[in-house]
Structure formats: C-alpha cells, structure tokens
Amino acid sequence: MSDLDTTTAERALRTAVEAYGLVWHDARGAAIPGAALRDVLLRATEKPRKLVVHGAKVTGEFCLEAGAVAFPVKFEDCEFDEAPNLEQTRFPGLYLVRCRLPGLHGTQLGAETNLVLRDCEVAGTVELTGAAIKGQLWLTGSRLRALGGAALKADGIVVGQDLLFDRGFRAEGRVRMVGARLGGQLICTEAAFRDPGGVALELDGAIVTEDTFWSSGFLAEGVVSVCCAKLEGKLDCSGGTFRNPGRVALSAEGLRVQGDVLFAGGAVEGGANLTGCAVGGRLDLTGGRFSDPGRTALDLARAHVAQNLVCRSGFVAQGLVLLAGAEIGGGLWCEGGHFDNGTDTALDATGVIVHRDVRLGRIPESDSGFHAQGGVVLSGATVAGDFDCTGGDFANPDRVSLVAKGMSVKRDVTMRTGFVAGGSVDLTGTKVDGSLDCGGGVFGNSGRAFCGDHVEVGQSAVFDRARAAGQIRLCGARIANRLTFARTTISGDEKALLLNGAVVGGQLRLVFPTKPAGGIHLCQVRAAYLDDRESRWPDRVKLYEFVYGALPNDGVDVKSRLQWLGRHHKYAPQVYTQLARTYELSGMHDSAKRVLMAAEDARRASRQGVSRRLVIAFDWLLKYTVGYGYRPLWVLYWFFGLLVLGWRLFSHIGESGFHHAKTGESATHQPFLYTLDLLLPVVSLRQRDLWVVEGAALWWSTAFTVLGWVLAICLVTGLGKAFKREL
Template sequence: MVTAEGWFERTDLVSEAERKLWDAQLDQPRQLNPVYIGPPDPASGAAWELDRQIRAGLIRQILLGRGPDPNPCVLRLEGARITEELSLEASRLACPLDLRGCYFDERISFEQTRAPAIYLTNCNIPNGISADQVCTLNSFELSGSEIRNGVTMLAARIGGQLLMTSTKIFKEDGVSLSAQGLTVQKGAVFRSFVSEGKVVFTGSTFGRGLNMGAAKLTKSNDGFALDAHRLNVKGSLYLKNGFRAEGEVDLTGTRVQGVLRFTGGRFERSGAQVSRNRVLGLARVIVEQNAYLDREFYANGTVHLLDAQIGGSLRCQGGTFTNDTDTAIYAAGITVGRDVELSKANAEQGEDPRGFSADGKVVLSDAKIGGKLDCSGGSFKNEQSIAIDAKGLTAGSVIFSDQSRLDGTVDLRRVQVSGRLQAGICLQASQVRLKGLTYASLGDEAPDLKKRLQWLRGKEYIPQVYRQLASVYQSQGDKGDAKRILVAGESAQFRKRAWPIKVLGWIFRGTVGYGYYPALVLVWLVGLEVVGGVLFSFLRSDMLLAPIYINPFTDRADFHHPLGSITGAHGETDHGYPAYQPWLYTLDLLLPVVNLRQSDIWIPHRAAEWCSIIFIIAGWALATALVVGLGSMFTRDRQDPNTSIP
C-alpha cells in the first residue's frame, strides 16, 4: 500500500523489474552490481513490456533513502524502461544514480538536485534532461546516450568529471545543450559527441580541460555551432582529430591555461550564416601554452584571432584556411610569446609534410611575435588584393623561402624585425610593400645583391628601404655593396621623375655616383685632360689657337708667324706671354676657379672655339656635380647617421 507520503511498499510493486530493484537494495553484496532487467538495447525501449518497466517514483524513493535500505550504497540498473517522469528536483540523493541501457518515457529533471554522482550511460531519453543548478560531488555522465529535446545544465556544479563520450543530443530549431555558467572541477570529455542543434558553454569553467575530439556539431538554426565565449579552461582545450562544426565556434575571451589544440578539426559555415563569414572566433583568447591549428585543420571562413594572447607558439603547418571572398585569418594585434608558423612541417621529424595554405587575406597587422614568423613553404593566395597584411608587426625574425607561394600583395610596412629577415626570391617588387620595414640582418639563403635590389623596386620610390638594406650590409662590413645599394636608391628616385630631371640624374650618377663616389670626378678630369691635350695640340698646329695679339684671319695674308717666333726659344712669346702648352690649356678650361693664364692668352678660333666651350661646360658640370654630391652626402649623414658610408 502506498503510504500517506506517497512511498511504495513492496506489495505496491507491479512488475518483476520493480521487485528485482527492491530486493537488490536488501541484498548488500549485490548492490555494487547493476540490477539486470533485460538486454540493454534502449533503441527499442518504447516497446518494452511491463516486465521491464519501473515507475520513476520507486527510483526516486530509493534515491532519497526511503526504500528498503535507508542508507543505500548505489542504485545501479540496466536494461529497464522508466515510466512516468523521473523528477528529482530540489532533492538530495542518498546515493549515486547509475542507469545503464535504460529507456525513459518522460523528461528527466535534475534541477537543483544534489547528488554524490549521476551516470546515465547508453540510455535512450526521448524527452530530454533538465539539470539546471544540479550539484554533484563526483561525476555526471551521459556517455553513449541518445537524448532528444535537449539537455539544460545552467549553472550546474560538477565535482568530478562531465562525461559525454559518444553522446548524441538532438534539438530541432533550438539549443541541444545549454550549459551557461557550468562549473566542472575535474574536466569534461566530449569525445565523439554528436549534437544536432546549438551547444552553449558561455561563461563556463572546466577545471582540468575540455576534450571535444571527434565531436560533430551540426544543424544549428542561428549559425552558431558552439557558443562558448568567456570560457575558463584550467587545463587544455581540444577540438581535434575529426572534430567538425557546421556553423561558428565562438570562443571569444576564453582563457586556456594549457594547450589549445585544434589539430585535424574542421570548421565550416552553415546555411544559417547569412550575414557573416566567421567560422572560428578566438578574439581576445588567452592561451598560456601553444595553440595548434595544424595537420589537416580546415576552416571554410574567417578564423578570428583579434588581440589574442598566446604564451607559446601558434602552429598552423598543414592547416588549410579558405575564404576566397574575404579574410581567411584575422589576427590583428595578436601577441605570441614564441613562434608563428605558417609554414610547411618538417617531414623528417615525422610531421605532416603538407604546408600551410590560406585562400584569402591573412591579417597580422600590429602583431607582436617574440620568436619567428615562419612562412617558408606556405601558400598565400588572394589574387588582385592583399595576401598578407602585416603592417606594424614586430617579430624576432621573418622567414620566407623560395618554396613559399605568394599570389597577392605582401604588406610589410612598418614591420620591425629585431633579428633576421629572410625573403628569398618569392617576394617580387610588384607584390611587396616595404615602407618603414626594419631588420637587423638578412638570411643566409637570401638571393644576391642584384636580386635584392629588384625586390626593392616597387611602384613608388621609398628611400628608407634602400637605407635600411644598406645599413645591414654596412653592419656586416660590406661597405662596397652598401654604397651600391644607396646609389641604386638614388637611381630609383630619378627614374620616377620627368625626363629633364632624369637626364640630370644620369649626369649626377655618372660623375660622382650621387655623392657616394666623388672620386669619379678625378677619373672624368683625367680622361678629359688626355683628350684635350691631344685635341688642342692638333688645333694649335692648324693656327686655330693664336696669341691674343694675333688674329690669323684678319692680319695680312703674307704675314707669317712661324711657330718658333710665337713661342720663343725660352718658352715665352716674342711679347713675353707664357708659351702655349696644350695640356695646361686643357686644364685651364676644365678648372672653373683656377686661372693658369693659358685660356687668357691663347684665343681659340672656329673649331677650336667650340671645343673650348665644350671643355668649359664640362669643367663647370664636374665642379657642380662634385659640390652637389658632397652636399647631398653630408645632408644624408645628418638625417640618417646609420647609413653614413665613409
């Protein structure tokens, strides 16, 4: 007879299953073994007859210590059909609940329940579970169970582990697992977990990590497969080895004290994502160790890493990031303690030999990388636009190899590299922006100087990039190449000017090397002196050069002045003027300031006159080029002493 409080007596039991459960509580040695009602095949549980049915009220009575044993050790049951609603709301259970392979006719309620532990494994629960504010001393497990109409665990407190290995939860047009504010003391395992509907972990805490390896999250109606922003994971976070999400995985603001590993994870857009392309939200995450988006990782949409902080390395070797109409990776302002590896893995170390691949823009602007940015062997594709946006990035070293594939512009403006820059030949002048790029050294495998200079010749002239490269060569003791770089920079400047300025540039370069080779003036001077000496010796013999007091074209035709009568036997003319010396005469024409009196006494006529004018102009040009070149050199030294080349 049912008591006034609603409790059952043994005589009230209506099925063999209920009597087995009642008697098992009296048989102390058997309490540790499950009460076997029938084969645990819950998929067909709705058809189980009375002999396998147990009313939920009896289970509740035993759990509250009102059954045959007031101090039950555990309630373990296998292969039963639980009729009526199992409601344990606001109850304190006297023992753990362990149901295996059972079928539930109605919804289960654990709201505000306090229990030593709850295990519902390999069960079929067609009407869902309400477990808001449930509190367990040990674990809460739903492994292998199939649950429809969702599970709610708002503000639940799990003292042990939360186990949902191979659990399947379905909720059409809604949230399949709602666990905002959940706290799990010893970690959560969701390996091979399946959800058709949205999973929500907003603001939850996982004490020893969260493992969702090989989980499948699909059919979200609002575009979010996993809404888990502001998680606190006091261990490692795994979405790896076959993890798949159709819809955005939002981990914005999450803190992970261990490793963030998404190796082999697959993140795809769902049909509900109409207005956004983001599939993985990691903005402002804090990861104290390494983050892995590598080895068969796949994202079909934007991976958002805005202002993320990673204490170790960000490894993306073998990862594929595709968003051909937008940004593949948005990591502006990211801080990484060690390396960012957007490269090809080392096959010799047994790693996946496939390289990093991005189809869409990769944004690393204002990133701070303590180690290296390694893009060797990586593929970056964003044709007709920017493939890599690294404006303002700082790093210990930046590496591109000849195997790096770049289809699009690489923006390295204001990048600061405290160590080595290795650019290879993959960066062409038409696809790289270098204004403000600084670096301390160049990689050993970088191309020769000629190819380096081709790398600097972009669409616009930027003097800083030439001075930066020259300073590196100078710091390595190669002052000759440093000068050649600076000269190439000046040539690039004049190539961008109008043609009259270009002509002046050619003269400026040929005469004094834009001020970096002032000794070239002496070469030109010696060459002109030799040419002039020979030329004016020939012109004098034809009387096209004559003393100032004789005009060979106006004096009488029969008036003849033999050469000896003009020069004299002692090196002077008959009138006491200096004797004609073609070499001194040439030098007098070439030196604008110095007066050797040769050009004052000996007057050119006809062809000699034109030759003299040419030599005077050449002399003034050389002098002007020398003065301007030296002045430019001193001005450059004051503006940028790091590129002062003696």
C-alpha cells in the same frame, strides 16, 4: 491484471524486504501500484542492505516527495505509467537500469552515493534541478526523448564524482545543466544530444573539477553552450561532432579550461565561438574541421592560451578564423592547416600576442603545408619568436593574401622557397628585430606584389631569387644591414621596385637576371655600399638624392655606370656628383672627372629657351678644349696642334704672302714664331709687327688669332669653374 495478482505481487515484495539483507525481487511483469511501492520504501519496518526490483510495472502515482529512503534502491527492467516524483527525496543510492519512464521529477533529489539511469527509455523530461549527488551520476546508454522541450533539466546540480553520458546515450531535446558542479569527470563519449535549431547541451557557468570528454562518437545537433564555465581538467573533443549549420554550434564565450583543449578528428558544422576563453594548457586543433562558410567558423577573439595554439595537418576551417586580440603563451603553429573563406578574410589575428613562434608554412620533411584561400591578417600582432611562412600557400589572387601592418617580430621573418602568395603581401610598418628573408619566395599579385613601406629590420632583408609578378615596395624602410635583390625577377609593368626614402646600413645589391619591365625608384635612398655588379637596369630609373658610400672597384666600368645614370631621364646634378664623390673617395680621380664631364653633357642637353643653341655651342667648346674645366691641359693639345699646323701652313705659303712693314728692313720670316705670336692673345713676340700680310696669309693669320683668343677664353673659363668648385 486482477486485484488478486496485484495483491500477490505487493505481498511478495513486502516479504522480500522484511527478509532483510540484499533483496532481489523479480516481479515477472506484475503490476505494483506506486502507492504500495512508496509504503515499502518509506515505511518498511526492516531495512535491507539494498533492494533490487526486477521486471515490475509500476502503476499510478509513484511519489516519494520530501521522503527519505533508508537503503539503496535499484529498479531493473521496470516500467512506470507515470513519471516518478522524487523531488527532495533522499536516497543512499538510486539505480534505474533498462527502465521505461514517461519522465522523472527529481528536483533537489539527494543521493549519498550514486544516481544511475542506465539504458533507460524516458519519454519526457528528467528533472534534476538542484539535485545533490555525492557519488556519480550515470545516464549511460539511456534515451531521453522530449521533442520540443527539455530532455534533462539539471540547473545547479551538484555531483561529487563523475557525470557520464556515454555508451549510446541519446537525448532528443535540450539537456540543460546551467551552474552544475561536478567533482569528477564529465564523460560524453558515444553520446548524442539532439535539439536541431535549439540548444542541445547547456552548461553555462558549470564547474567540472576533472576532465571533460566530448570525444569518440560525441554528437550534438544544436548549440553546445558552455559560456563562462570552468573546466579544471582538460577538454577533449577528439572525434566529437558539433552540428548546427548556419548558426553557432559551439558557444563557449568566457570558458575557462585549466588543462589542454584537444580537437583531433573533431568537427564543428556551424560557428565555434570561444571569445574570451582561457586555456591553461595547449589548444590543439590539429585534425579538427570547422565549417561555417561565409561566416565565422572559429572565434578565438581575446582568448588566452597559456601554451601553444596548434592547427597543424588535418585542420580545416571553412569560414573565418578569428584570433583578434588573443594572447598565446607558446607558439601559433599552423603548418599544414587549411583556412578557406573564398575571397574574404580566412584568418584574422589582428593584435594577437604570441610569446613564441608563428608558423604558417610547411612541417619540416613533410609535403603538408599551410594553405589559406582568402586573406590572412596579422596587423598589430606581436611575435616574440620567428614569423615563418616558408612553404605556405597564401592563395587570394588579385586581392590581399597576407597583411601584417605594424607587426612586431622579435626574431626573423621568413618567406623563403616554397612560399607562394597569389595576392599582395603587405608588411607596412612592421618591425623585425632579426632578418627579413624572402629568398626564393613567389609573390604573384600583378599589381602590388610586396609592400614593406616603413618596415624596420634589425639585420638583413633578403629577396634573392624571389619572383614577383608585380611591384615590390620598401619606401621608407630601415634596414640595419644588407638589402639584397640577387637574381630577383620582377615583372611589374610600370614601377617594378620602389625603395624611395629607404636607409640601408650595409650593402644594397641589385642584380636582376632579366631586365625588369618596370622602373626602379631609388629616390632619397641611403646605402652604405651599392653593389651593382651584373645588374641589368630597366629603361626607367629614378635616382633623385640617392646616396651611397662605396661601390665595387671591379666588374663595372665608368661607361656602364654613366649609362645607368642616363636612364634617369631628367637631368639632376646630384646623381652625377654622388657617383663622382664615391669615385673620389675610392681614389679613382680620373673616373670621377669623367662622371662630372658627363654631368655637364647632361646639363647642356637639358637646356631650354631661345639662347639654347648659343649656350650649347659654347659648352661644346668648353667640353672639347678644357673638358668643362676638369681637363684644363687639353687646351695644350689644341694649342700645340694649331702651332704645328700654322708653322707648316705659313712655311708652305712662304714669303710671297708677307711683306716688311717698314721699307728697307731685312728681317727673316719665321713661321713658327709668327704662329706662336698669333696664338698668344696677350703676350707679344713682335712678329706680327714686322709683317704686312695679304691674300691667303691674311685669312689664315686672322683665323689663328681668333682661335688663340677662343683657346684663352676657354682656358680661363675652365680654370674659373675649377677654382669655383674647389671653393
């Protein structure tokens, strides 16, 4: 372009400005030296209401540093050879629309109204560090390219109203706004921030007075960092994408959001670190996708959420979701959410405090249920409402599916029909003020399927119709009301059910549809009432110091219960005395005696040593003569039986076997009295003194005498045992 053309363009511009009013100058592609443009803006004698420069090519240095422009300036479709130097420059308003620049130096730039870079192409850094803009800052539709460097530097910038990165905004390089202060909204819809492997958007320590939108087409390739920032409105990430695979994509440690945080349809490819953040409203991640396989996909450790934390249908996390030490003022609702971390921990909420319900199940009237591929940890958690896993799928085969050791729940814990755990469930030391309901749940671990050792339940614990592929443990548990296993299927091979040391304040019901393959251990269990109707006991049962206050009076006979005691392989007196005592308290004295006699049988069978056979023989006599002292009148049956037998026997022998002891006596032989005299070892009826017996009569007399002594000894021994028990 010739010097004449340049001079003509300058003159036209000066003439337009001096005309005052609203000035719209179309340079039509003509070049305007930067120095001349500076003179027009800083030294014009007339001050137009606004200057619009269209289609100009600004050549050379354009420097307004530390200057003050008295009127708003707008550049449309202009091109700058060099980056304008606007450092410490004051404008009523500055607008660059569809301009092309190699950069922009605007450190501590001041604008009384707006600063606009709309649909601009910037092939370098836009420097706005410390700028003060009382109106809005627009970068709508602009494209900033500074590969390997910063596309925008705006640390400490102050914007009185909104900051807009929207409608196709693109940044190739870091956008840095550390400590920025925004009096309005931060809008980043339909915007892309790209600095792969670096920091795409940095807002550490920033303050946004109103809402922040990283939604509806927002894309960040690289880290988005908002550490210790304060957002006084809501944070909306719905439809936004944060991409930094294998690294942290969203870094928000210490972030403070006074409103809601929304993530419907949002996606994070890489880690999302919100450690120690605070959300004044709800944190709704429903529909969000967080992907960092094998690493921490979402870190909310020590976070504080004033209302609900929601991860419902559509929420997907590939990698660990960490909630350790977090506090949630509302509920933790994860119905329909998917947590996938392979065989490692998928959800770690150790020590979390939830002021309402925790829901890890199915949304009512929906097929969408909670799913975890990997472990779920809530050890030490505090839940002020219900802990509901009904309909949840905890798939971590042969490992721990759900562990909540030491958890405290103020209301109910439910794992009812639809709950499936592929691995073990561990509630050791959990305290439940309401009920523990596992009715219909499926516990699929073939080893330890369910562990509730030392659990405390304020109401009932129910396992009715539950299915366990392995062992169920409730050792040392404290159940205030009922503990029921009605129609419960337990497939453990060795120890199917362990209740050792448990205390049940109400009914203990054990009804199995099929005989468990493994043993049942009830050692040191205390139960107010044992309901054993319809029970199918396994071959191995341990009942040491099992104490129960009552039994049903119908449905189970004494014989069946004695068979049950017999499954306790080693002799233990207490298991028999407990059953007998229960019968006694129910007024069933005959049944109690049968149990005590069975105890003596078991004791006799357990004897060891050299004298075992002799003692067993004597016990055998005691059993069938006086029922070990519990049936002393049985001896009368033997006595009268022998009396009748002897009477008939000696009557049959007749006087041929009897001779008078003294010659000349004429006493008549009386077989009845003679037999009676033989059977009474202490009392003498003088019948034996009258006769001398010989032959068969002698042998039979000796036998009846011995039997009389045996009956007497058995009677005395039995009565002695009876008196000893009474004492």
